Amino acid sequence: MSSAVIRRPNTVLRDTEMLSRRQMHDSAMYAFCREMHMPVERVLSVLLDMGLGWHSGFTLYRETRKAFTEKERAFLQRLTPILARTIRNCRMLEDLARQGDLLEQLFRHTGLESIVLSPPTNELMRTPRSTALLHRWFPDAPCGRFGVPQVLLDALEGLRRAPSGQDVLTFRRPGRSLKVTFLRLPGQSGRMPWALVFQEVRHGAQAPAEWRKRLTPREMDVVERVLNGWDNQTIADDMDSSLNTLKTHLKRVYAKLAVPSRAKLILLAQEHGAGAEGWPPRS
Numbered sequence: 571m572s573s574a575v576i577r578r579p580n581t582v583l584r585d586t587e588m589l590s591r592r593q594m595h596d597s598a599m600y601a602f603c604r605e606m607h608m609p610v611e612r613v614l615s616v617l618l619d620m621g622l623g624w625h626s627g628f629t630l631y632r633e634t635r636k637a638f639t640e641k642e643r644a645f646l647q648r649l650t651p652i653l654a655r656t657i658r659n660c661r662m663l664e665d666l667a668r669q670g671d672l673l674e675q676l677f678r679h680t681g682l683e684s685i686v687l688s689p690p691t692n693e694l695m696r697t698p699r700s701t702a703l704l705h706r707w708f709p710d711a712p713c714g715r716f717g718v719p720q721v722l723l724d725a726l727e728g729l730r731r732a733p734s735g736q737d738v739l740t741f742r743r744p745g746r747s748l749k750v751t752f753l754r755l756p757g758q759s760g761r762m763p764w765a766l767v768f769q770e771v772r773h774g775a776q777a778p779a780e781w782r783k784r785l786t787p788r789e790m791d792v793v794e795r796v797l798n799g800w801d802n803q804t805i806a807d808d809m810d811s812s813l814n815t816l817k818t819h820l821k822r823v824y825a826k827l828a829v830p831s832r833a834k835l836i837l838l839a840q841e842h843g844a845g846a847e848g849w850p851p852r853s
Contacts, residue, residue: 579619581655582647584638585612614638614646618654626657653739683768685718689730699808703768706804707741709750718766726752726764746798747771776841784826792819796832797839813849 574588585594594600603610612632617728630646632638642728651766675710683700687693693716701717715723721739729752737752753765777793786795788809795805806816820832 576617579594579617579625581648582614582616582643582650584614584643586614586637609633611635612638614643616646616650618650618657618740624653627816627825628653644657652733678832685716685765685766685768686728686755687716687718687725687766688763690715692761694761698766703770706808707743722766724751725750726766729754729764736828745799777839785823789819789823789826792816793823793835794819 574583583590585755600610609629611634614632615627615629617625617627626645628650656773683697683703685693685696685700704717704719704736708721711719711721714720716748725739729737733754739750741750742749747770749769749771751767751769755763755765777790777797780795782790791809792805795808800808802813802816804818806812807814809816809853811819824830824835827833827838829838
C-alpha cells in the first residue's frame with residue numbers, strides 16, 4: 571500500500587485504489603494485524619508532502635468490511651492541506667516552543683526574518699532586518715498597514731478567510747529567491763497572531779573556499795552579495811555601511827584576488843564552480 575500513496579502525495583486513496591482485495595488479504599501486514607487481534611479490512615490513507623523535504627502520513631483503518639465512501643474520501647481530501655501545513659508548522663516551531671516564549675524565540679531565530687501581526691490592526695514584532703529585506707524585494711510595491719507590501723497582506727487576509735489556501739509565496743529574481751511562509755501562531759491574550767517568515771535563498775555563483783584565506787570576513791560578506799547580483803547601494807544598505815565604505819571594501823577585494831572588475835570577479839567564481847582552473851588567477 572505504501573508504494574501507491576508515495577506515488578501520489580497529498581492524494582487520499584482508498585484500499586481498493588492501492589491494491590486488490592486478494593493482494594491485501596495475502597499481505598504480511600494483513601496477517602500481522604489479525605495475529606495482534608487488530609483486524610484491518612478497510613484503509614483510507616494519504617502521504618502528506620509538507621515541503622522543505624518533510625513527509626508524513628495519515629491513515630484510517632476500519633475493522634469491518636464496509637468500504638470507505640467517496641464522501642468520506644472527499645472529506646479527508648479537503649482536510650489534507652490543513653493537516654500538512656499544521657504538521658509542518660509544528661515542526662518549524664517545535665524547537666522554538668521548547669525554549670520558552672514563542673515570539674521571543676522567533677525573534678532570535680537566525681537565518682530567518684519575520685514579522686508577527688495580529689490582524690487587522692496590530693503589529694506585535696519584527697526582526698531587525700525584515701524592513702530592509704522588504705524594501706529590497708518590494709521597492710516600488712504599494713504597501714498597506716505596517717508598511718507591509720499589499721500583496722502579502724492580501725495573501726494573509728485570504729488565509730484568514732480560507733485556511734486551506736496557499737500559505738507559501740515565492741518571489742524570484744536572477745540569482746536569488748524569497749520564500750514567504752504564513753504561520754498561524756497560538757492565540758495569546760485574545761489575539762490570533764500570524765507570522766510572516768522570510769527566507770532569502772541565493773542561487774548565484776559560490777565564492778571559492780580559497781578566497782576565505784585571502785579576504786576578511788567583512789570582505790567575504792561583500793563578495794557573496796556581489797556574486798548574487800546585488801548592486802552597491804543594496805549591499806551597503808544590507809550591511810549597514812556607507813556607499814564609500816562599500817567601495818573601499820571592493821577595491822581591497824579586487825587587489826587581493828588580482829581581478830580588475832566586478833564582472834571578472836563573478837566570472838572567476840563561476841569558472842571555479844564549474845571545475846575550471848579559476849585559482850590562482852592566470853597572469
